[in-house]
Amino acid sequence: MKAIASSFFARRGAATGASLLGAGVARRFNVEILPHLDGAYNLARYLTRDSALAEDAVQEAMLRAFRAFGQFRGGSARAWLFAIVRNCCRTAQAGSGALSLMINENSLSEEAAAQLANRADERPNPEEALQAKDTAERVREALEAIPEPFREALVLRELEDLSYAEIAQVTGVPVGTVMSRLARGRTILAKELLPSGKLAGDRSRSTK
């Protein structure tokens, strides 16, 4: 089927000449970048935790990506775009005056991270409240309560299906850091979402 599609356009002749260079880049942008718009929005929505900020960030990211696309040298187009989206989210949050909490996970103890995730527990009757919500809503809230580096890794992995290498590219950290962020994010998330609460990570270090 792809061969047919190619010949369909080949019949119209190969593009030549400097006047078409811009058109060629724009066309490649449509093919390689635009299909990831939904993923870009989802990522921005979880990073900013705000629908209007997410829309602004994605729009700005698409403009920046379009302008920079001539320099894109292959590899994962999605990871390339998501890295831009991520930067635009930072900018959008800073610009809006929204509280942008930058956490260095090395300075954050497991307990503190878990506490951040467990703020829901302070509400009266949290279990009843949780049961009343449908699963997707519960998961969304739990994800959004996780500190940023862990939330970002989880969203990229579980919702966008990026490989570890792609997540490393988007977030600018080594694969090993991606793995530990995922593990810690999952530990926090399991506490909130799974019935008996525990993935192994949260006890091993905190009982030391």
Next chain:
Amino acid sequence: MPACGDQQLLLGALADNELDAANVALVEAHVARCADCREELERLQALSALVRTNGVHYEPPGGFSTRIAGMPELAVPRSRNDNSIFRWAAPGLAGALAASLAMVVLVNPGENSIVDQEIVSSHVRSLQPGHLTDVETTNQHIVKPWFNGRIEFSPPVPELARQGFPLAGGRLDSLDGRTVAAIVYRRRLHAVNLYVWPAPNSVERSFAKGGFTVTEWSNSGLRFAAVSDIPGGELEQFETEFRKESDRR
């Protein structure tokens, strides 16, 4: 009971399919003899399934994709060579494309609804390399569930290989600002795009535009529009076979 500390990251990587064959064997061997790690792995998988529940992934608000694709900053630069107009127009951005095809492909744009134009231009756009299908398979039992959770209706996906229209796959597309299902069939070396979206029942109609034939019909609250460059008679045959097979299910 907790999993072994030294296995924690490896269990995650195993659940994520990120281990090479040698490490898969090592970790699986450990999991086979360590009940705690087995439990941990199951919990990781359960958690992953939970996060992937439908409705957790945020979808952009309606019209957002169209708005982005239609931003003038993203417009494909205009070529000075008129003979090459189709080369840049065909793969163009949705907004620019609808407009340019209205000039290039359609003879009398004034007589036709926007949707008619979009059906043809969407078909042309889908023939770009890599654009025809998001899910590429000849198996109807893969295509139909693939649409679940992506759209709010469930289009029939009958297998029509015996009738000479083998299934090629499916994808999501956008017509007139709404998300539609596009089911792709083959006819010899040609592609047939069948667009499906919810709409009140309306009359059957067929028309030809710029060498493409379109035939539309309604069935139980869904509107169907088949478009291809095969002869009109064969497209009618496609419609007949499609309706016959979907009614049997």
